[in-house]
Amino acid sequence: MNTEDFIIDRLSCETVQRLETVQTLWSDYGDIVRYKLTGTSCPATVIAKSISPPSVSSHPRGWNTLQSHNRKLRSYEVEANWYRDWASQCPHGAPVPECFGILDSKPADLSSRRETDNTMILLLCDLDAAGFMVRKNSLTIAQSKVCISWLAHFHAKFMQDAPSSEWPQGLWSVGTYWHLATRGDEFDAMADSRLKRAAEQIDRVLNSCRFKTLVHGDAKVANFCFSPDGDRVAAVDFQYVGGGCGMKDLVYFIGSCLTEEQCCQHFEELLDHYFLTLESALHELNSAIKFENIEFEWRPLFQVAWADFQRFILGWSPEHKKNNQFSRQITNLAIESLSIHQSPDI
Structure with missing residues (x-):
């Protein structure tokens, strides 16, 4: 047909x-x-x-x-x-x-x-007809917060406390398009480095977290459609939606729409905005899962999730602009947080 x-x-x-x-x-x-x-x-x-x-x-x-x-x-x-x-x-x-x-x-x-x-x-x-007709390639910090609020509400709705291995049925068991198990070609292409040697541990730490949600899996700025006033967004492209830590969506989104300087200056502010909105969204849903426990586990995983995406970039396109000094610094901090002591180069 x-x-x-x-x-x-x-x-x-x-x-x-x-x-x-x-x-x-x-x-x-x-x-x-x-x-x-x-x-x-x-x-x-x-x-x-x-x-x-x-x-x-x-x-x-x-x-x-x-x-x-x-x-x-x-x-x-x-x-x-x-x-x-x-x-x-x-x-x-x-x-x-x-x-x-x-x-x-x-x-x-x-x-x-x-x-x-x-x-x-x-x-x-048609999201244009539904009032989400504006597309953007880059965002201000205020505009970024609108998309981050979408992520927080999305994650709150599908939040799970130690879900079974069968969850989420029909979707990727581990969401995101750069998931290590699906990116063997890119991993093999990576030059030897601390990050490559730490990749499996980084992947294991992210996948073994207690609290999981559905992650969009490709939450870049191009996959958000804005209302004319910029106060609301809708998301598209759910090819890589699946289970995981919400920090993976957040780090990928921030890196997709902000310059290196903006990331350096504002990532902590955006991280705080995410958790404030997540707390509010969980309250609106009358969730039985305690927000404090989620934040305690997830906040330190921000750096680990960033390093996970940096691993993909170094295999897929090491000359990409996302392979910048800020990303390398965050990745180093992630490796150090996991007590991985190897050669100093990434």
Whole structure:
């Protein structure tokens, strides 16, 4: 079934018109398209995220391995599960797109797929029409706090005290796209360093924390959509949502939207804002989990989570601007906090 037929089938609209491609998916695995609809009981516009893996994969930085391909396919399955089973639970303080339907039509043999076929379609509400039409590439500290508040409300809603190994069902057992177990290619590419030798311990410390929540997994500024006044945001792109420590979302977000100087000057202020909002959000939810215990465990993991992402950067793209002096300093502090005493270089 093509996208237009699927939209008509799900929303009972009279006509469907392709308006624009919002963006193509990473490594040409599909696209995100806005459609205009007509009808008495359907929205005026919708967004279709269509996943259609290429017969020959490519990657802008050369990471087109089988492991990379399988990770991407799994990520789209996770995103479908997220919208099907989890997204409706999000609180008012952490809005996400409404999902109108999911078409999963993977053929047993991808080589038999026609070019016009989609492997999967996620039919979502148009956040522009819902009042979140502003996109940003960089943020002020005040704007950053709006997104951090979204993260805190999101984390509060899905907070768990020592969850079972089966949680969260259908999602990544360990969220974030840079999770060590899924990034063997990049890890192998790293030069020998204290950080590489500490990577497994860093990963183990983060994964063994008592308090876990759902982490967005790709909480960069590009995945937040702002209201015109900038007071509210909604988040998109849940391919890497899964269990974990909320500090992983926070460090990745801060690094995605602030300069090195801003990070250095304001990270403690932003960390404090996160925990203040998390405490308030847990109170609003009447959570039985004590905030003080979460903060006691998670606050020291901020540096550890930063080092975890720095490990990915040094394997994936060591020349990236995120490999800066501030990140190296935070990483050194994390290694020292774990009592790892090895050679002084990172």
